[in-house]
Amino acid sequence: MELDFRTRLLPWLAVLAWIFGILLALMLIANADFGEAVSGFFNGAFGGRNLAYLMTTLSRATLIVGMALAVMISFRAGLFNIGGEGQLVVGGLVAALVGIYLPGPGWLVIIAGIVAAMAAGGLWAVLAGMMQLYVGVPLLIGSLLLNYPARYLASYFVSYPFRDVASGLPQTHLVPDAVWLPLFPGTRLDMGVLFIVVVAILAIIYSSSTVPGYRARMNGLAPEFTRASGLPVKRIVLQTLLLSGAIAGLVGALAVYGLHHRFTDGMLVQPLYAWVGIIAVLLVGMVPWAVPISGFFFAAIQTGAAGMERTADVPKEIGLIMQAVIILFVAGRISGVNLAGREDDNGH
Amino acid sequence: MGIDLLLDPAFLQSVPRFLTPILLAALGGAICERAGVFNIALEGFILVGAFCAVLGSYLFGSPWWGALTAIAGGVVMGLLFAEFSLRRKGDAIVVSIALNLLAAGVTVYLLRAIFGVSGAFRDPGIKGFSGIDIPLLRDIPVLGPLLNGQSALFYFAVIAAFALQWFFAHHRLGLRLRAAGENPTGLASGGVSVQGVRLWALVLCGALCGLAGAQLSIANVNLFVENMSAGRGWIAVVAVLLTRGRPLYVLFIALLFGFVDSLSFRIQGVGLPQQFTDVMPYLATLIVLIGLSAWRKSKTA
Numbered sequence: 001m002e003l004d005f006r007t008r009l010l011p012w013l014a015v016l017a018w019i020f021g022i023l024l025a026l027m028l029i030a031n032a033d034f035g036e037a038v039s040g041f042f043n044g045a046f047g048g049r050n051l052a053y054l055m056t057t058l059s060r061a062t063l064i065v066g067m068a069l070a071v072m073i074s075f076r077a078g079l080f081n082i083g084g085e086g087q088l089v090v091g092g093l094v095a096a097l098v099g100i101y102l103p104g105p106g107w108l109v110i111i112a113g114i115v116a117a118m119a120a121g122g123l124w125a126v127l128a129g130m131m132q133l134y135v136g137v138p139l140l141i142g143s144l145l146l147n148y149p150a151r152y153l154a155s156y157f158v159s160y161p162f163r164d165v166a167s168g169l170p171q172t173h174l175v176p177d178a179v180w181l182p183l184f185p186g187t188r189l190d191m192g193v194l195f196i197v198v199v200a201i202l203a204i205i206y207s208s209s210t211v212p213g214y215r216a217r218m219n220g221l222a223p224e225f226t227r228a229s230g231l232p233v234k235r236i237v238l239q240t241l242l243l244s245g246a247i248a249g250l251v252g253a254l255a256v257y258g259l260h261h262r263f264t265d266g267m268l269v270q271p272l273y274a275w276v277g278i279i280a281v282l283l284v285g286m287v288p289w290a291v292p293i294s295g296f297f298f299a300a301i302q303t304g305a306a307g308m309e310r311t312a313d314v315p316k317e318i319g320l321i322m323q324a325v326i327i328l329f330v331a332g333r334i335s336g337v338n339l340a341g342r343e344d345d346n347g348h
Numbered sequence: 349m350g351i352d353l354l355l356d357p358a359f360l361q362s363v364p365r366f367l368t369p370i371l372l373a374a375l376g377g378a379i380c381e382r383a384g385v386f387n388i389a390l391e392g393f394i395l396v397g398a399f400c401a402v403l404g405s406y407l408f409g410s411p412w413w414g415a416l417t418a419i420a421g422g423v424v425m426g427l428l429f430a431e432f433s434l435r436r437k438g439d440a441i442v443v444s445i446a447l448n449l450l451a452a453g454v455t456v457y458l459l460r461a462i463f464g465v466s467g468a469f470r471d472p473g474i475k476g477f478s479g480i481d482i483p484l485l486r487d488i489p490v491l492g493p494l495l496n497g498q499s500a501l502f503y504f505a506v507i508a509a510f511a512l513q514w515f516f517a518h519h520r521l522g523l524r525l526r527a528a529g530e531n532p533t534g535l536a537s538g539g540v541s542v543q544g545v546r547l548w549a550l551v552l553c554g555a556l557c558g559l560a561g562a563q564l565s566i567a568n569v570n571l572f573v574e575n576m577s578a579g580r581g582w583i584a585v586v587a588v589l590l591t592r593g594r595p596l597y598v599l600f601i602a603l604l605f606g607f608v609d610s611l612s613f614r615i616q617g618v619g620l621p622q623q624f625t626d627v628m629p630y631l632a633t634l635i636v637l638i639g640l641s642a643w644r645k646s647k648t649a
Contacts, residue, residue, distance in 0.1 A: 030461040080441065135638050136645040140388070140441070141586060145637070148579060148630035156623035275449055282442050315460040320453030327446040328428070331438025 015329040022325055023318070030314045037312035044307015045300040055189040057296075057303040059259060062193045065295030066251035067277025069196075069203045072291050074244035075281060076207060078220030079129070081241060083143030084248045084274035086150030087124045091117035091249025093154045095256045096263035097162065099175030106178025113179070114195075114253045121249020122242040124150060129241040133234055155265045164262070171264035181258040192258035199247060200292045207288040216240045248274070272320070276302070279327045298323055359614050360494045364502045365568050366613065367606025369394065369560040371505045373584035374591075374598045375512055376422075376556035381593035382516060383549035384529030384542075389429060389444035390557055391581025392451030396421045397561020399455040402474055402572040403462070411477040415501070415562045422558025425451070426550035434543050434550075448581075456574050468573045476570040477501065477562075499567040501559055508556070512595040525549060557581075583633050590640050601636075608632040 027034055046054045067084055074081035098113035128143035159170040181190040206213040219226045219236050227233050251273070256263055280298045284290035305319025373390045380387040397418040404417025425447060433443040456466065463469050479497035486496045515522035527535040528545040536542050560580070565572050583605055591597035612628035 026457065026461075029458070082445070131638060131641075136641040137637055138589070141582075141589060141637070142634075144582060145586070145630060145634050149627055149634075152623040152627035152630075156621055159623065160621060272449070272452070275445065278445060279449065282445075315457045315466075317453045317457040317460070320449060321457060324446045324450035324453060328432045328438070328443065328450070329436075331432055331442045331446065332436035 011333070018329060019322070019325055023322065026318055026321065027312075027314060030318075032308075032312040032314045037308045037314050040307040040309075040311030040314075041304040042307075044310065045304035047307075050187070052188065053303060053307065055187050057300050058189055058193055060303055061296040061299035062196045062258070063251055063255055063271075063273050064276050064280060064299045065200060065292045066196045066254065067248060067273050068280040068291050068295040069199055069277075070244045070247035070251070071274075071278050071281045072207070072286055072288060073203060073216075073247065074125075074240055076220050076286050076288075077216035077236065077240040078223055079237060079240055079244070080140040081125055081128065081143045081244050082140060082274075082278060083125065083128050083146045084244075084277060085269060086143075086147040087121035087245040087248035088252045088255075088268050088274055089147075089150045089154050090124050091121035091252030092256050092268050093157060093252070093263055094120040094249070095253035096172050096175065097157075099179045099257060100162075100173055106176070106180075109176075109179050110181070110257055113257065114250060117249040117253035118246035119249070121252060122244075122246035125241040125245025125248070126238055129238050133237060151269055154263070158263055158265050169264060172262050174262045175257065179257060180261055181254070190258035192254035195250065195254055199250065203247070203291075204288040212236075212239065271302075276323065279323060282327060283330055357493060359610065361497070362610045362614065363603075363607050364495065364498045365563075366609035367602050368499070368502045368505050368563045368567070369580050370584050370587065370605050370609070371509065371599060371602035372501070372556045372560035372563065373581055374587040374602055375505070375508055375595060376553035376560070377584050377588035378512065378591070378593035378595055378598050379525070379549045379556070380553045381588050382529050383525050383546050384532060385429075385433070385546050385549055385553075386440040387429065387444060387550070387553060388441065388585050389425070389447040389451075389581075390553075390584045391577050391579070392444075392448035393422050393425045393554055393557030394561045394564070394577040394581045394584075395451040395455055395575070396425050397558035398565040398576045399458065399561070399572055400558065401562035401564075401566045402469060403458075405475050405566050406471060406473045409473065409475055411475050411562075411566050414475070414566045415477075415559060418558040418562035419555045420558070422554035422556070422561070423551050424554070425557070426552075426554025427547075429554075430547045430550045434546055452575065455572075459572065459574070466574070468571055470571040474566065474570050477567040499563065501563045501567055504559070505563075506599070509595045509599040516595070560584075579630065583629060586633050586637055590637065604636065605629060605633065 024034070027037055044053050045057050048054065048056070067088065070084055070087070071081065095113040095117040098116050099109060102109050102112055104112075124146060125143070128139055128146050131137040131142040132139040155170065158172050162172050164171055164173040181192050183190050207217065215226070215231055215236055218231075219233060223233070226236070252268060255268060260267055276298050277295070280295040281291055283298075284294045301322055302316075302319045305314075305316040305322070308314040308318060309316040373394050376393070377387060377390050400421030401414040401418035403414075405411055405414030407413070428450075429443060429447060432438045432446075433440050459469055460466050477499040480500055480503070482496055486492050488495075516526055524535065524540060525545055525548075527540075528542050528549070532542045535545070561577065564576055564580075587598055587601040587605065591601055609629045612625040616622055616625045
């Protein structure tokens with residue numbers, strides 16, 4: 001027992017020591033006061049006046065956890081949809097356009113916009129799935145390459161036909177006030193987080209105790225067996241991707257109706273939401289109930305890093321570096337993740 | 349806009365500039381591919397190379413030092429990949445995604461911490477590569493003027509493609525490297541460390557990707573911009589995938605993508621929105637990928 005405890009704990013302590021050492025080195029480069037940086041980190045992640053920064057963390061966690069759930073659904077089915085960014089962007093763009101141009105009561109526009117955004121994101125993912133099924137383009141590469149057309153398409157739309165020229169930036173007009181997601185009383189946190197809580201609960205139930213979720217998981221663990229069992233593999237693939245892309249599209253809609261109230265060029269790409277979502281899922285080895293916790297943890301690292309920048313003048317990219325380093329050290333210890341191993345020699 | 353553009357010497361002379369980063373990175377990827385390492389972190393490797401090239405050139409006042417620093421930066425990335433994927437047995441895709449994020453973070457962090465700027469770093473102290481005038485090449489009709497006067501990295505990249513082709517086919521170490529990808533068990537039973545071979549593949553890949561970054565930051569322009577690699581690493585990944593790591597095919601694909609890249613750059617001036625021209629290399633990559641995949645699928649069916 002004693003020995004078991006030691007052999008299990010020591011590698012983790014070594015990892016922590018490494019991470020701490022790297023942090024220290026980065027701060028030395030930036031000439032920062034260590035104590036100030038640490039207090040700035042915790043204040044930025046969980047503090048602030050009236051917990052304002054904690055609300056920022058929750059707001060960011062909403063988007064990251066949402067993207068993480070989208071990734072989880074597809075990864076568990078053995079589908080390496082790393083095109084979450086494109087699906088997020090088309091969702092956000094469609095939501096913004098519906099919000100601005102669809103007349104009607106606010107709540108109805110929100111619902112219509114969310115449905116349209118989910119459809120757009122879902123179809124963008126299905127497109128990558130069809131490229132794999134019918135043409136033989138590996139999903140990993142196909143989904144990723146589709147990020148770029150999505151990004152430039154959105155960029156074109158908000159720079160030319162739907163631009164708010166008066167604002168001076170490549171962005172759409174604001175959506176009307178009625179289409180803004182309400183805030184929790186006394187805070188600056190919008191209700192978008194509730195959508196993600198519901199999606200998280202549904203995604204966890206879907207993954208762990210429904211027939212379609214089980215089939216998707218089976219396809220992830222043993223694709224040959226799934227095919228041999230006579231299950232409709234093509235349908236499982238496309239349905240899973242539709243679901244995964246739809247969640248990403250929903251996150252885009254929440255970012256528009258809750259956080260930004262308009263679509264600005266690059267607003268969903270620059271913060272790397274989709275990529276942080278991916279590593280949040282990988283951190284916990286794709287275990288559904290742990291994904292929201294992991295997403296919140298990564299959101300806290302980012303807002304904490306922003307706090308460090310405010311107090312100790314450490315560039316906030318230290319957060320991104322830490323996230324990457326954590327994943328690198330955990331990569332060899334993640335059980336149940338074997339992405340590249342299932343690639344055959346031709347990469348699909 | 350039309351056929352006269354395609355025959356315009358100024359346009360054709362810009363093709364090698366755009367082809368070089370893709371070619372160097374894809375050759376690096378090809379080495380990994382043949383050694384059985386699934387490396388999709390080329391984007392991050394290039395980005396680190398581009399940053400280090402500017403750093404080295406700025407500190408030591410010469411593009412050659414910039415190129416060496418870029419190689420060093422790329423090699424460090426290769427060693428990180430080896431450490432976490434070979435030694436610590438991390439999944440190659442997971443490690444790749446993490447390294448791409450690490451590169452994005454580290455380059456911006458150091459840009460702000462060392463130079464105190466964000467966004468872009470320009471400085472007269474950054475010395476870039478200028479074109480080399482090669483007398484024999486200059487005198488070749490038609491092709492001469494197009495190929496002459498490019499950066500040293502371009503000539504190196506083309507030579508590297510041919511050298512690698514020979515290396516894989518005839519050299520003892522090249523055969524060993526291929527065995528690490530095609531028959532690792534056999535190689536191990538011959539008493540050769542597969543891990544060791546793959547480590548060297550990653551080091552070489554890092555060096556080539558570092559140079560790809562150097563072409564971007566101290567040959568094509570003389571500055572570093574955040575996220576400068578802008579997807580070229582992924583285009584290189586596709587080039588590797590399509591050619592299955594055969595260097596001369598890689599050269600051909602890089603020529604194709606480099607051509608589209610320079611075309612898109614060229615027609616920015618004719619009134620098309622920039623987004624339309626920016627997306628061209630990616631659409632071309634998608635189209636080629638779909639076309640070739642479909643053709644392969646039909647052959648095997």
